[in-house]
Amino acid sequence: MKTWSDRAQAYRESPTHREGSDLDLLVEWCEPAVGVKALDVATGGGHVARRLRGRGCEVVSLDPSPGMQADVLARAEDIPFEDGSFDVVVSRIAPHHFGDIRAAIAEMARVSNRLVVIEDTLFSSERHEAAERLRDPTHVRNYTEDEWRGFLSEAGLEVEHVESFEKTHALEDWLARTGCEGEEAERVRELLADRMTPDRAAWTDKKIVIRARKSLS
Numbered sequence: 001m002k003t004w005s006d007r008a009q010a011y012r013e014s015p016t017h018r019e020g021s022d023l024d025l026l027v028e029w030c031e032p033a034v035g036v037k038a039l040d041v042a043t044g045g046g047h048v049a050r051r052l053r054g055r056g057c058e059v060v061s062l063d064p065s066p067g068m069q070a071d072v073l074a075r076a077e078d079i080p081f082e083d084g085s086f087d088v089v090v091s092r093i094a095p096h097h098f099g100d101i102r103a104a105i106a107e108m109a110r111v112s113n114r115l116v117v118i119e120d121t122l123f124s125s126e127r128h129e130a131a132e133r134l135r136d137p138t139h140v141r142n143y144t145e146d147e148w149r150g151f152l153s154e155a156g157l158e159v160e161h162v163e164s165f166e167k168t169h170a171l172e173d174w175l176a177r178t179g180c181e182g183e184e185a186e187r188v189r190e191l192l193a194d195r196m197t198p199d200r201a202a203w204t205d206k207k208i209v210i211r212a213r214k215s216l217s
């Protein structure tokens with residue numbers, strides 16, 4: 001996890017992670033209020049946790065990388081809390097790094113007594129996946145909306161709301177956050193050619209925000 005600890009400050013400062021209408025919606029879908037207990041899984045730069053605390057929630061942040069300075073050091077697949085410990089469990093722009101996505105979603109569902117809210121990048125093409133892995137070897141996979149619905153259903157959750165957002169990423173900043181340069185960076189540019197803005201200074205992807213509720217059955 002040293003790789004992610006080394007990247008911590010860059011992710012705390014990243015505009016993609018720090019702000020946006022997608023983040024605003026994610027926070028609202030957590031139904032924040034004074035006393036709501038929330039778990040922020042793979043908190044990264046802590047942007048979700050900070051916003052929820054600002055709304056009065058009692059937030060515990062969790063991340064496997066010490067540099068992210070989370071409250072609890074643990075993987076999403078091994079959440080060290082009892083069943084139903086939180087009103088809402090949330091994870092933003094992180095699940096594509098989870099080694100076992102089904103185990104992680106099952107754990108998030110297990111420790112929630114009400115809601116699970118997730119945002120991540122939508123799968124678009126194998127070219128995009130190859131670019132993501134080359135730029136960042138810790139990338140596992142992006143998933144389609146249908147796959148997300150399946151994961152959540154398997155974990156005993158009922159999907160209530162889904163929305164997608166197009167995000168634009170400044171290319172050089174995006175490459176620099178993971179130290180991708182030289183021939184590898186050039187190959188990433190080639191793989192993302194169909195997603196580039198006209199000036200080739202940025203590229204776009206889509207994020208999915210999805211809210212699911214713990215099934216009562």
